[in-house]
Amino acid sequence: MSVFDGLRFRKVYSPIHNLDPRIKFGYVIAIFVVAIIFYQVIPLLVLFFMQIPFVLLARVQRQWLRSLRGAAFLATFIFVVNVATTYFTSGYHLTAFNVENAAAMTLRFVVLVESFSVFFLTTSPDHLGLALEESRVPYEFAFAFTTAVRFVPVLAEEAQTIMDAQKARGLELEKGGLLKRIRNYVPVLIPLIVSAIRRSLELAEAMESRAWGATKKRTNLYLLRLHKGDFGLLAITVGILVVAVYIHFFVHIPTIASLF
Amino acid sequence: MIEAQDIRYSYPNKVEALKGVSLTIKDGEFVAIMGQNGAGKSTLVKHFNGLLKPSQGKVLVDGVQTTKSSVAALARNVGFVFQNPDHQLFSETVEEEIAFALKNFGFQPEVIEQRVTWALNLLSLTQYRKTSPFLLSGGERKRVALASVLAWDPKTLILDEPTIGQDHEQKEKLRQFIMQMQTQKKTVVTVTHDVEFVAECNPRVVLMKEGKIVADGEGKEILTDPALLELSSIVLPQIAQVFTKLAPLGFPKDIIDLYEAKQIILKAKESRNLK
Ligand SMILES: Nc1ncnc2c1ncn2[C@@H]1O[C@H](COP(=O)(O)OP(=O)(O)OP(=O)(O)O)[C@@H](O)[C@H]1O
């Protein structure tokens, strides 16, 4: 759950929240690409620390930390599996270089999580929908997407209520062996799915009775306009890409082990 | 017996829903908890079967602190019917839905069979025994949810908004059922906005506002106090409204019961001592 918490938007006003979602998404993709290009620890570490000013500016450090903590388990898993596979495939032999490689893989994952987390933490579903629409995504899809995002917390809350209702009827979720435990969730999942379906049908009826799809061309109350900050972020994004490509092709990156 | 001792509760998002609530409900009592939306009624009653544990203070159910017991263990004695039946229905047939809790509590198959039949009959659901609960109407689903809890015959029954979506006949049945539970010395706690229902049952009324109890007493006293009810956005029961209007003529104000009202009016007519 904590990973989702780190992706959940909360309304705050900050320079980062006000940025155009399209540019912000471009930035995230750029970070994504750069993280894929490099397989050494040092540039990935730099990439990791580069996000921190954004997080602080957006004042979402608490939720951001929580998403990192949520990703910690998976990160540990990636690290262990990487180390283990090189250990076993290289004939029970492990070098500092191998460990560093595994660390780089893990760091790559962490960078991806952190940048996506910043993006989702600072972009409201409405803005996202607007961005999709203005990128010529059909309105139906944009709407379905934003609605889905918006209903995630509602669904999580509902799951809690359902669990409470079943516990009140003597259901013990943590009882029994593995198979029994999985079966224990049936009384939670069925009401959850049924009520999600029921809700979506009701939503569809309510939308249609408010003239959903009556005209082909919709107008929007809010429009996305690029501001100074957006151009700034665009410049940063392009800068990062150029520098990264340059370093990748023309600069020798030392491994940490070779520094000592 | 349920005792809440100065409990406070904050949800994970830091909303403080209970701000120091103390309440004792004795065995065999019938209590209606009322108050405006968001007053903390549901939050309070969820403490009575251990679904929520107080952030401060303690809740004792029959002398046992809820933090020291599992919900499943507490539930055997404290039945809780949720506001929305769709949050619990999952079985293929109404019959299985009602048997669910009985199986959880480890009843014998013959006993389960017998209890299911009893509960179906009690809530006039026998004809739907083999029907899927999802095909029933809203009010019927609510009754299935109620039956699924009544089936194990808990000592204390907690009802969150039981009258919503019920027609008059079902409400009347519910009222009679609660009265019947009273004669068996069972405790009933109901959260409700239905003033007329409360007026007909005349239970002890606990009035909540913003996470605190603002009044606690006989239904007759509280439901006829316009200032108090205004504070909690509740309207007076219709009979009380009539008698408030009639008060200048010398009628008593604190009347909420139809039968009592009729007696007073008949007596007044006979003696003709209307001012
Ligand atoms: N799961 C939750 N997470 C966070 N806050 C909650 C949650 N449930 C309730 N609250 C908050 O706690 C307060 C009390 O809620 P509660 O559900 O107890 O009210 P209520 O008296 O039952 O209201 P209603 O008449 O609408 O059922 C409200 O301010 C509500 O917003």
Ligand SMILES: [Mg+2]
């Ligand atoms: Mg409630």
